[in-house]
Amino acid sequence: MAKRTSPASKAAPTPEDAHTQRTFVAPELPYRPQDPPNYRPRIGLIGCGGITGQHLNAYRKANYDVAVLCDVERKNAVSRQEEFFPQANVVTDYHELLARDDIEVVDITTHPNVRPPLIEAALEAGKHVLSQKPFVLDLDVGQRLVDLAKAKNRLLAVNQNAxxxxxxxxxxxxxxxxxxxxxxxxxxxxxxxxxxxxxxxxxxxxxxxxxxxxxxxxxxxxxxxxxxxxxxxxxxxxxxxxxxxxxxxxxxxxxxxxxxxxxxxxxxxxxxxxxxxxxxxxxxxxxxxxxxxxxxxxxxxxxxxxxxxxxxxxxWFPDGFHGAMGELLCAIAEGRQPTNNxxxxxxxxxxxxxxxxxxxxxxxxxxxxxxxxx
CATH class of the missing domain: 3.30.360.10 (Dihydrodipicolinate Reductase; domain 2)
Known part of the structure; x- marks a missing residue:
């Protein structure tokens, strides 16, 4: 008759196994969107298409001052005005928005194929710019816009909201x-x-x-x-x-x-x-x-x-959009480049x-x- 053997005992946990089973209090990290404490510039929005509902919802929650809404289709801008910022002015010509001295920051949300000339015009007008993503379709065009922002001493950021x-x-x-x-x-x-x-x-x-x-x-x-x-x-x-x-x-x-x-x-x-x-x-x-x-x-x-x-x-929605604009505003207030530059x-x-x-x-x-x- 064969001798019975006892079942193999479970191996004792190694130190590596042991520490992975312990729990500890998660460190508090600054992962939430940030805003400058004493800076709320007037913002203009160029392009009032579908995604801008997320932009404007985030800006309203953050108590940002969106003063002008611009779209070639006036009804699009009026719709955003009525839903989010009733006090904002509505225009159909972006030149009218850029001519206003009280607008310091411009959020440009159009499709990328038409966006570079708008970014260029905004920088030439002395505005800080947040560009919708993807930034450009041509890296050389993107570099020229980066160089222009530097020459004009303006900040150019990208809405990489994720x-x-x-x-x-x-x-x-x-x-x-x-x-x-x-x-x-x-x-x-x-x-x-x-x-x-x-x-x-x-x-x-x-x-x-x-x-x-x-x-x-x-x-x-x-x-x-x-x-x-x-x-x-x-x-x-x-x-x-x-x-x-x-x-x-x-x-x-x-x-x-x-x-x-x-x-x-x-x-x-x-x-x-x-x-x-x-x-x-x-x-x-x-x-x-x-x-x-x-x-x-x-x-x-x-x-x-x-x-x-x-x-x-x-x-992510709306924090990503709050974070992207908030980082640009913090950078303006602190005199540095935004991390989403x-x-x-x-x-x-x-x-x-x-x-x-x-x-x-x-x-x-x-x-x-x-x-x-x-």
């Missing part, structure tokens, strides 16, 4: 305050249904996901890794079996840095089981945030102390253009070599 989505913002602050050490991995993924664009101008954008949507991912990574230069990009896009829209609804991009691997993954035709996740892997700690969409995220911070789970306040934004845009070119050609592309949106 930076102030609570989970992105807390993750960024955790890294920048040294809690994660050196980053060696940044991985963003999103599975959602973007087919709502049917019947809108967005369905005509061939690379809608990599260009118009993933620009948030490219910008977030560029801002995190501002001290590193992206070396190469490889991207792919795939049309789903039953899609009727022009743009491919699945896309991935891999970005290689000297010491950091980055992946972006998007599945934009996912009606069920929608999920968004963000992972920052560092030498001293990591951040993992996940949830069914960007408005509902559970974030955990992992360090040698254990696990912390901050209770995040706010929401246009010069810094060009690197993320160059990575985006490289990814689109890679998806078109199947080639590995060096950011900066592709100067225009393919």
């Amino acid at each position: 930076r102030w989505a609570p989970h992105f913002s807390y993750a960024r602050e955790a890294y920048q305050t040294g809690l994660l050490g050196n980053l060696h991995g940044v991985h963003l993924s999103k599975r959602w249904d973007h087919r709502w664009v049917a019947g809108t101008p967005f369905e005509k954008i061939k690379h809608l996901i990599l260009y118009d949507f993933a620009i948030h991912g490219f910008d977030f990574v560029n801002y995190l890794l501002a001290d590193e230069k992206p070396l190469k990009v490889f991207a792919t896009t795939t049309r789903t079996h039953d899609q009727n829209l022009l743009p491919a609804l699945s896309a991935t991009a891999t970005i290689v840095y000297s010491h950091t691997q980055v992946t972006l993954s998007y599945d934009a035709a996912t009606p069920y089981g929608q999920q968004e996740s963000t992972y920052l892997a560092g030498s001293e700690g990591s951040v993992f945030s996940t949830g069914p969409h960007e408005r509902e995220q559970t974030l955990r911070l992992y360090t040698k102390q254990g696990i912390a789970q901050p209770k995040l306040e706010g929401c 246009a010069a810094q934004n060009l690197t993320g845009l160059a990575t985006c253009f490289a990814a689109v070119h890679s998806a078109e050609t199947g080639e590995v592309v060096v950011p900066g070599e592709v100067r225009r949106m393919p």
